[in-house]
Each structure stands twice: as structure tokens, then as C-alpha cells.
Amino acid sequence: MSLKTETILVLCEKPNAAMRIAKALDKDSDPEKKILSKVSYYEAETDGKRLIVVSALGHLYTVAPKIMDRDVYPVFEFEWVPKYKIERNAKENKEFIDAISKLSQEAQEFILATDYDIEGATIGYTILKYACGGKEKEAKRMKFSTLTTDEIRKSYIGLLPHIEFLTVEAGVCRHFLDAMYGINLSRAMTVASKRWSGRYTTISTGRVQGPTLNFLVEREKEINSFVPTPYWIINAKVEINGSIYEAEYEKAIVESQAEANDVINSCRGKTGKITEIEVKKFTQNPPTPFDLSTLQTEAYNLFRFAPKRTADIAEHLYLDALISYPRTSSQKLPSTINFRSILESLGGESKYQELTAKLLRREILLPNEGEKQDPAHPAVYPTGNLPERILSGPEKHLWDLIVKRFMAVFGEPALKQTVKVYVSVDRHRFLLRGSCILKEGWIAFYKPYVQADEVILPSLVEGEEVKIKDIAQEEKFTKPPPRYNPSSLLKKMENEGIGTKTTRADIIETLYNRMYVKEERMVVSDLGFDVVDILSSYCPEVLSADFTKELEYKMEEIQHGKEKMENVLNDALNHLKPLLDELKTHEKSIGQALSEAVRKARLQGRVFGNCPICVTGELLILHSKRTGKRFIGCTNFFKRTCKASFPLPQNGAVKPSGKSCQICSWPMIKLKLKGKRSWVFCINPNCASKEGKSK
Amino acid sequence: MRCGVCNRNSESEFCERHKKAYENLMKAYKVWEKSLGISWIEYLCRIRQNANAGLWVKEVVQHLLVQNARKKKSEHDEISNI
Numbered sequence: 001m002s003l004k005t006e007t008i009l010v011l012c013e014k015p016n017a018a019m020r021i022a023k024a025l026d027k028d029s030d031p032e033k034k035i036l037s038k039v040s041y042y043e044a045e046t047d048g049k050r051l052i053v054v055s056a057l058g059h060l061y062t063v064a065p066k067i068m069d070r071d072v073y074p075v076f077e078f079e080w081v082p083k084y085k086i087e088r089n090a091k092e093n094k095e096f097i098d099a100i101s102k103l104s105q106e107a108q109e110f111i112l113a114t115d116y117d118i119e120g121a122t123i124g125y126t127i128l129k130y131a132c133g134g135k136e137k138e139a140k141r142m143k144f145s146t147l148t149t150d151e152i153r154k155s156y157i158g159l160l161p162h163i164e165f166l167t168v169e170a171g172v173c174r175h176f177l178d179a180m181y182g183i184n185l186s187r188a189m190t191v192a193s194k195r196w197s198g199r200y201t202t203i204s205t206g207r208v209q210g211p212t213l214n215f216l217v218e219r220e221k222e223i224n225s226f227v228p229t230p231y232w233i234i235n236a237k238v239e240i241n242g243s244i245y246e247a248e249y250e251k252a253i254v255e256s257q258a259e260a261n262d263v264i265n266s267c268r269g270k271t272g273k274i275t276e277i278e279v280k281k282f283t284q285n286p287p288t289p290f291d292l293s294t295l296q297t298e299a300y301n302l303f304r305f306a307p308k309r310t311a312d313i314a315e316h317l318y319l320d321a322l323i324s325y326p327r328t329s330s331q332k333l334p335s336t337i338n339f340r341s342i343l344e345s346l347g348g349e350s351k352y353q354e355l356t357a358k359l360l361r362r363e364i365l366l367p368n369e370g371e372k373q374d375p376a377h378p379a380v381y382p383t384g385n386l387p388e389r390i391l392s393g394p395e396k397h398l399w400d401l402i403v404k405r406f407m408a409v410f411g412e413p414a415l416k417q418t419v420k421v422y423v424s425v426d427r428h429r430f431l432l433r434g435s436c437i438l439k440e441g442w443i444a445f446y447k448p449y450v451q452a453d454e455v456i457l458p459s460l461v462e463g464e465e466v467k468i469k470d471i472a473q474e475e476k477f478t479k480p481p482p483r484y485n486p487s488s489l490l491k492k493m494e495n496e497g498i499g500t501k502t503t504r505a506d507i508i509e510t511l512y513n514r515m516y517v518k519e520e521r522m523v524v525s526d527l528g529f530d531v532v533d534i535l536s537s538y539c540p541e542v543l544s545a546d547f548t549k550e551l552e553y554k555m556e557e558i559q560h561g562k563e564k565m566e567n568v569l570n571d572a573l574n575h576l577k578p579l580l581d582e583l584k585t586h587e588k589s590i591g592q593a594l595s596e597a598v599r600k601a602r603l604q605g606r607v608f609g610n611c612p613i614c615v616t617g618e619l620l621i622l623h624s625k626r627t628g629k630r631f632i633g634c635t636n637f638f639k640r641t642c643k644a645s646f647p648l649p650q651n652g653a654v655k656p657s658g659k660s661c662q663i664c665s666w667p668m669i670k671l672k673l674k675g676k677r678s679w680v681f682c683i684n685p686n687c688a689s690k691e692g693k694s695k
Numbered sequence: 696m697r698c699g700v701c702n703r704n705s706e707s708e709f710c711e712r713h714k715k716a717y718e719n720l721m722k723a724y725k726v727w728e729k730s731l732g733i734s735w736i737e738y739l740c741r742i743r744q745n746a747n748a749g750l751w752v753k754e755v756v757q758h759l760l761v762q763n764a765r766k767k768k769s770e771h772d773e774i775s776n777i
Contacts, residue, residue, distance in 0.1 A: 225716040227723035228747035230730050256730045477747045 009107035009132070010053040010142075011100070013114040013123055016319035017147060018042060018055035021113055024152035025051055039099035046156070052103050056114070060093050060100075061126040062086055063179040071194075073187040074580040076573060078179050080126055097131050104132035110139035111156075112163050116376050117327055118559070119502055121164050122171030128163070139163055145328075146383045147321040170559040174500075177551060177572055182206035184576060185542060188583040189531070189594060196591030201598045203531065204514055208499045208507050210535060211545040213516055213524075215492055216484055217532040220524040226480035232260040236267065236430050237470040238423060241458055244469060247423060247430040260473040263428055267471050272425035274464045280420075283413040286442035288331045288370030289379030290405055292501045293494050295326065298405075300487030302449055303397050304520075307490045308505035313398045314380070321385050323402050327502050328377040331370025333409070337378060339365045345384030346403060355445050359410050367409040368442075381406050404446050411442025419457055423466055430468075432457060483521040497549040515601050519658065526604070530597035534590050539579040547575070608632060608656045608683065609667030614642035619667060619683070621654065630654075632669075632683055646683045663689045700751075700758045709755070716751035736763060 010025070012018040022031035022042030031044035031053065041054035062083045065075035084093040104110070110128060114120035128136040141160035144151045186204040194200050205213070234249035254260045290298070295314065296307040305313070314326035324337075333339070340360065347356035359365065370379075382403045391399060419434035434457035437443065443450050484492065486508050493504045511517045516528030535542050551572065557563035583590065611617040617636030622645075624631065629650060636642035648654055652673040659668045661682035672678040682689055697703065698710035709717055720742070727738050742748050743756045 221712070221715070224712070224749040224751040225719050226747065226749040227716075227719045227742065227752050228745050229723050229726040477745060479747050480749060 005048065005050045006109065007050045007052060007107045008109040008111055009104055010051055010111045010113050011124060011127060011132075011139075012053065012055040013058065013120055014319060015040060015055045015057075017113070018053045020147045020149075020319070020321060021142075021152055022051070022053035024147075024149040025053070025156055029149075036099045036102060038095045041099065041103060052107060053113075054100055054103055055096075056100070056123055056127055057093060057096055059083060059119075059123050059126070060097050061130055063175045065179070065183055070187060071191050073191065073584075074184050074577065075187075076180065078176055080130060082130075097127075100127060100131045101133075104135065110135045111142055111159065112139050113142040113144075113155075115325060115327070116141075116143045116145070116164075117325075117502070118167055118171040118174070118500070119327075121167040122175065124163060125168040125172070136163060136168075144325075145377045146324045147319065148383045148385060166559050166561050169565050170555045173558055173565040173568055174555055176565075176569055177555075178206060178208075180569070180572060180576060181542075182209070184580055185210070185539075185583075188580060188587075189534070189590065192583070192587045192591035193594040193598060194591075195587065197595035197598070199595075199598075202514070203594055203598070204510065205531060205535065205542065206507075207542070207548050207551065208493075208503065209510060210532075210542045211496070211498055211548055212489070212493060212507055213511060213528055214532055214536075214543040214545075215489065215496075216511070216517060216522055216524050217529060219481060219484060220529070223480040223483065228477035228479070230257075231255055231476055231478065232257060232473045233476060234260060234263055234471065234473050236425075236468050236472075238272070238430070238432065239467040239469045240460070243458070245432055245457065247432045250422075250429040250431055254473075257473075257475075264471055264473055267425045267428055267430075267468055270425050270468050272423040272430065272466050272468055274421055274460055274462050274466065275424045275429070276420075276422040277460060277462055278420040278422075279417065281415065281417050281438065283415055284441075285413050286368040286409050286411045287405060287446070288368055289333050289381065289409050290402060291329050291331050291370070291372055291374070291379055292326055293329075293490060293504075294331070295380055295402070296490055296505070297487050298401065298449070299398060300485070302401065303394070305394065305398075306486045306505070306508075308486075308509050309394070310398065311505050313394050314402075316395060317399055317402070320387065320389070321383055322387060322399055323383060324379075324381050325377045326380050328374045328380060329372050329501055330374035330377055330379045331372040332374075333367045333369060333379050333381060337381065339367070339410070342382060342384035343407070345386070346382060346407075348386055352403060352407075355404075355407055358444075359407060362410075365410050369409075401449060404449060408442045408446035411445045412439075414441035414443045415439035421457065421460055425468055483523065485521055489522065496545045497552055498545050500552075515605065525601055527597045527601040530593060534593055538582050538586055538590065541575070541579060605656070608669060609660065611636065611642060611644050612666045612684070613644035617642050617644070619644075619646075621648070646685065661687055661689065663687055700754045712751050713755050713758075716749060716755045720752055720755060736760075739763075 010021060012021055019042065022044045023029050025046045026044035027046055031042040034041055034043060041052060044051040044053060060083055061080045063078050064081045064086050066077040066079060067075050082093060082097055083090040110132065112124040112128065114124040125136050128139050141163045142155040143160055144155040182204065185206065189203040189205065190201065193203055232254040233252065234254060236247045238245050238247045249263060292311065296310045299305040299310040300307065311326065314323065317323045318326055343356040343360055346352045380402055415438040417436050417438050421432040423430045423432065434455045436454045436456055437452055443452060489508055490504050493499050499507055515525055516531065517524055532543065541547055554563050554568045558565055558568065606620050608619040611619055611634040614634060614636050617634035619632050619634060621630055622633040623629065630648050632646040632648055634642040634644040649671055652671050655670045657668040657670040657680045659680065660666065661668050661684065664682060664684050664687045666682055666684040666687065668680050668682050670678050670680050696705055696707065698705040698713055699708050700713045701710060703710040707714065724735065724738055727733060739756045739760055743753055
């Protein structure tokens with residue numbers, strides 16, 4: 001290539017995407033991999049032009065306050081700064097910024113090829129503006145939903161004339177708002193706690209985090225003040241043609257024991273008569289295509305993957321060009337993606353061959369689309385590419401789920417039948433239920449991810465007599481509402497309209513990291529309760545989902561060109577200022593309450609469980625005064641009533657695992673050695689689980 | 696004033712958390728009485744054992760049972776003195 005050849009810099013979001021884009025655009029599909037200050041990039045040639053394809057590492061810039069002193073608040077002046085200057089774990093970003101800056105000097109044209117959504121646009125905008133020296137206005141834009149060669153080439157041919165400025169404005173506004181609320185409120189609480197206790201502990205909240213934690217606290221309050229009430233259920237065993245079937249009493253809930261006794265006494269040992277048979281046939285439509293949140297919900301229900309884990313695995317599958325862009329709200333599948341060719345390619349995998357062939361025999365392929373839309377991307381679908389590497393177990397599961405869901409949406413409605421048989425005994429009625437699938441339809445494509453519990457009843461006629469072989473009552477109690485889990489909380493956030501499809505899973509992770517919640521069924525800690533108590537006393541607006549929802553709406557309006565960032569930021573500033581004044585006025589009492597909560601949380605985090613020797617004490621990590629070595633000891637040691645102690649490894653981080661040993665029921669601990677996987681083991685030196693290990 | 700259960704600041708015998716639990720406890724007794732015909736103390740004992748009862752409810756129950764035991768003891772002492 002001559003020196004005068006035009007050079008185009010193609011900016012991608014992730015290294016894997018850069019590799020795929022370079023390969024797809026190079027005339028020989030063999031771009032040259034180069035390295036500049038530890039950063040890989042690719043040189044490709046297309047239509048006689050030299051392409052430099054380089055990637056970022058997600059966000060290279062972040063919004064930071066101009067006053068960096070963490071003890072100062074309120075702060076209302078913010079700016080974009082390189083992330084490595086702010087975050088300890090972002091040192092690698094400097095190399096990327098330096099490499100992109102240098103490579104941009106060789107380029108005459110710029111193409112943004114980051115993910116086509118609000119974050120992708122913002123990532124690209126900040127890099128083009130700050131690392132490439134103000135190229136954001138002249139850069140062109142590639143728009144694609146999959147990293148397949150075909151789509152990348154099409155996207156390059158049909159380049160958009162500029163980046164999506166309105167989306168960028170909305171993205172920038174979101175970052176400024178998040179920083180304004182998050183930094184000020186978190187600083188206010190952290191500083192209050194630090195000034196009271198003299199110890200620094202990050203206590204965070206934000207415009208989405210606060211309302212989300214509040215949902216959990218409200219639910220926890222309901223659970224903690226729940227009083228169960230008794231009720232009874234009555235089940236009978238009915239003999240039909242020598243087989244026994246379970247029948248339930250017509251009233252699902254019997255409110256008093258006397259009434260339950262009365263039913264049992266009147267029906268025991270009697271013969272019943274079938275008085276009515278009710279047969280209902282109904283169709284069940286196929287599921288709709290996956291948007292990110294339904295994918296996260298389904299993956300949690302089926303595989304127990306936390307939402308963030310599902311999003312991360314889906315991202316890997318997308319970067320491998322196996323599925324389309326997963327951060328989508330759409331439940332639509334446009335025909336332009338060519339359903340037939342995707343199914344044909346998927347048929348290359350033996351396990352899908354039969355199912356795809358079944359669909360391909362159809363003349364028309366029409367997906368059962370849902371209502372949700374996303375202007376940027378279609379629903380999540382398999383690209384038709386087959387894995388080029390061995391997928392990990394979780395990746396395999398998720399890809400299979402996405403493939404089967406894609407096939408199922410083209411399936412015919414399933415035809416099901418339910419049968420209700422009413423058996424009268426004395427003056428009471430019992431109910432036999434049967435159900436079966438008459439025509440599988442879409443279910444055939446979605447196995448094993450759909451459960452079909454069939455109960456087949458024998459053929460029965462009205463007037464037939466049946467024998468009551470056994471009848472029993474069971475005392476039950478009403479239950480409190482269930483705790484949220486990461487999946488149901490994500491759904492709640494979505495229904496309440498707070499956060500975005502990209503940020504919700506991260507917010508949930510933060511609640512765990514800050515020790516506001518623990519366990520999979522999200523139990524709010526004392527610290528979580530106290531943070532919400534304090535915020536609701538001094539600035540309840542921060543916990544209101546309505547306010548955050550309104551901000552989300554305004555940001556959407558910016559994206560549609562109906563609102564301006566300046567107005568939204570000014571409104572937010574006017575809202576936030578008095579709240580921060582209030583927090584400052586009560587800094588002392590807030591600091592005292594938070595410090596106490598942090599102290600309790602720390603102590604709780606050190607407790608391994610009840611002492612198995614004295615039962616009343618709690619086990620903590622203690623240090624020997626003589627040797628300085630750590631061990632687990634009982635709190636009753638200080639009262640001189642228990643001398644229980646258990647040895648600990650002297651290296652690595654030790655934490656309570658929250659579990660008990662399945663063999664001896666003693667508490668278990670979690671040991672994490674640097675660079676190794678964590679190890680959970682029982683503290684009981686004589687536990688049978690350790691037999692043979694020391695030999 | 697301090698909450699009789701958790702010692703938090705409160706405006707009455709119980710703080711906000713335990714007040715709500717106490718109110719629910721009172722309300723639910725009507726259902727238990729109708730369904731099982733049991734006494735107030737028997738009810739409290741059964742709630743204390745029930746896995747579905749909330750933590751704050753159990754704390755209030757414990758507080759009420761201790762109060763009741765103290766009351767009985769002082770009544771017994773009074774009778775003994777007579």
C-alpha cells in the first residue's frame with residue numbers, strides 16, 4: 001500500500017469485536033495483528049483503503065467531580081476524565097487511550113463501531129472527542145446487531161453519516177446525573193460516618209440504588225412483621241378401577257378446624273358419586289422472543305444464573321458472533337434477519353437437525369412477537385453460526401436456551417386439555433383434576449425448558465360410583481410474601497421503570513458488595529435497613545422510585561429530541577441541593593447512626609456461627625496475644641465460660657461461608673488464597689469430611 | 696422513650712418496627728381464636744414456634760411472654776405474702 005493510501009480508524013468497544021470486524025472487512029479476511037504499547041489492533045485493507053481497527057475496553061473515560069477531595073460535598077461541577085485517573089483497577093485504560101491517540105494521528109477518517117446503544121454511543125463519543133482530538137463530529141457510524149461477517153460488511157457499506165448525537169446527549173446526561181446523585185449522597189453519608197467514628201467506610205446510594213434498596217426494605221418489613229394464620233386443606237384418596245387418585249376438597253381453604261373435622265367425619269369410608277365432568281380444551285401460544293430481561297429471568301429460573309452473570313455470558317456469546325446483541329428491550333424479530341438461513345445453519349448441529357428440519361418444511365415462518373420494542377436492536381436470536389471453540393458449561397446452556405427459544409417462537413400453539421371430575425360424598429364435593437397435552441406445537445422445540453405435568457385420568461362417566469379409600473386434613477399456615485431474588489428484583493425495577501437494561505444487574509451487584517443484602521434470597525442486613533431509615537428520615541425523595549422514573553422519562557425525551565440535557569441537569573440540581581443541605585445539617589446524628597450500623601455489620605461479618613461447644617457463644621476470628629496467630633474462638637471465652645478454639649490457616653482471606661457442614665453441622669469457613677479458587681471447609685478438626693485428607 | 700424490645704428510640708412502648716408487628720399480632724389473634732379457640736398465651740406460644748412468623752413478631756411475642764411470666768410471678772409473690 002502506498003503512503004498516500006487513505007487511512008480509516010475503526011473504533012470498536014471490545015478487543016474481540018475489533019478482531020471480528022477487522023476479519024470481516026479485510027479483503028482477504030486476514031488482517032494483520034499489531035501491537036502498540038501493549039494494545040493489540042488490526043490493519044486491514046478494503047477497497048484500496050487502509051483500515052486501522054482498534055478497540056476500547058468499554059468506557060475509557062468517566063465523569064468525575066472537579067473537586068476530588070472525598071470529604072467535600074456538595075459538588076456540582078463535573079467533567080469527563082480518563083478512567084485510570086479515578087479508578088484504581090483501570091490502569092490498563094491508559095495504554096488504550098495512548099494507543100488510540102497515536103493511531104488516530106495516522107487516520108484521515110473515523111468510523112465508530114461500538115455497540116449501537118446508549119452506552120456504546122457514549123463510549124465512542126468520549127474517545128473520539130478526548131483521545132482522538134475532537135473527531136466526534138466527523139466520525140461515521142457502523143450499525144449492526146450481530147458480529148457476523150455478512151452483517152459487518154453490510155454495515156460498512158451502508159455507513160451512517162454521523163454518530164447518534166441525541167443518544168449521546170442522553171447518555172452523557174445519564175452519566176452526569178448518576179455522578180451528581182451518587183457522588184454527593186454517598187459522600188454525605190460516608191463523610192458523616194467517618195467524622196463520627198474516625199474510620200473510613202464507603203456507604204453508597206444513588207438515584208437508582210436508593211429506590212431499589214427501598215423495595216427490598218419494604219418487603220423485608222412485611223416479612224418481619226408477618227403473623228401467619230391457620231387454615232386446613234382436605235385431600236381424599238379415591239379408588240377408580242383399582243387405581244388410587246388424589247382428590248381435593250372443593251373448598252381449597254377451610255378456615256376452622258371444626259369445619260375440617262366435620263368434613264372428614266361425614267366422608268370417611270363412604271362411596272361417592274361422579275356428579276359432573278368438565279372438560280376444557282385451550283391453546284397456549286408460543287413464547288415471545290427474548291429481550292434481555294426475559295432472558296435473565298428465564299436463565300435464573302432454569303439455571304439459577306444471577307442477572308449479571310447472564311448478561312456477561314450473553315456478551316461472550318455475542319462477541320463470538322453466536323447470538324445477536326443481547327442488551328435489547330425488543331421482543332420483535334424482523335424478517336430481514338432471514339429466519340430460514342439461520343435455521344438452515346443451526347441444522348448443522350446434530351442436536352438441532354430434526355427440529356430445524358421440522359420448521360424448514362413450513363412455507364411461512366412467522367414468529368410470535370411480544371409487544372416490547374427497541375429502535376436499536378431486534379430481540380436476542382442465534383446468528384446461525386456454530387461455536388468455533390469449546391463453550392464453557394454455562395455458555396452452552398445459555399446458547400442452547402436462546403436457540404431453542406428462537407425455534408419455539410415459530411412453533412404452532414400447543415393444544416392442552418384439562419379435566420375436572422366432581423365427586424359428591426354426602427353433602428360435600430371433591431375434585432379430581434387431570435391434564436394432558438393434545439398437540440405439542442411449540443413445546444416440542446422448547447424442551448427441556450418447559451415443564452408439562454400431565455395427569456391422565458381414566459375414562460369416567462357421570463353417575464359412576466367411586467370409593468373414598470382415605471381422607472385426611474392438613475393444617476397449614478399463611479405465608480409471608482416471598483423475598484426478592486436477583487431475578488424478581490430485576491423484574492420489579494423494570495416494571496417500576498428505574499435503571500436501564502444495562503445498569504439494573506450492576507445495581508443489584510452493588511447492593512451485595514456494600515453488604516446491604518446477603519444470600520440469594522435477598523435478606524436485607526441491618527446496615528441496609530439503617531441506610532434506608534436515615535434516608536427516609538432526612539431525604540425521603542432519594543428513595544422515591546417516582547422521581548427516578550421521571551428522570552428516566554426525561555432522558556428518553558432527550559433521545560427523541562424533545563428535551564435538552566441542560567434543563568434536566570438543572571432540574572436535578574435544584575432537587576438535590578436542599579436534600580444535601582438537610583443531610584449536612586444533621587450530619588452528626590446521621591454519622592452516629594451509620595457508624596453504629598457499620599460497626600454491627602462488621603461484627604456480623606466476622607461471626608462464623610454459634611459455638612458448637614457451649615451453644616450460647618458466637619465464633620469469631622481472634623488473635624493469640626502470645627504468638628499473634630489467628631484462630632477461631634468463642635465470645636464466651638471473654639466471660640471465661642467457654643474455651644472452644646479452632647485452628648485456622650495463617651495465609652489467605654478467611655470469611656464466614658454462611659453454611660453449616662452437612663456431616664457434623666458445625667459452621668463452615670471460606671478461605672481465599674491469592675490467585676486460587678476459594679475453598680469452603682468445616683471448622684471441626686474431627687469432622688468425618690476430613691478423614692484421610694491429612695494422610 | 697425506648698422500645699421495650701430493641702431499645703431503639705420510640706414514642707410508645709414499641710418502636711415503629713415492633714409496633715407494626717404488635718398490631719399484626721393483635722389482628723391475627725381474632726382469626727386464631729375463631730379457627731382453634733385457643734387462649735392468648737397459647738396463641739403466643741404457637742406463634743413463637745411458627746416458621747412463617749416474622750422476626751419482629753417473634754421478638755414482640757418473646758417480650759410479651761416474659762412480661763406475662765413476670766406478672767404471674769409477682770401475683771404469686773403477693774398471694775404468698777398474704
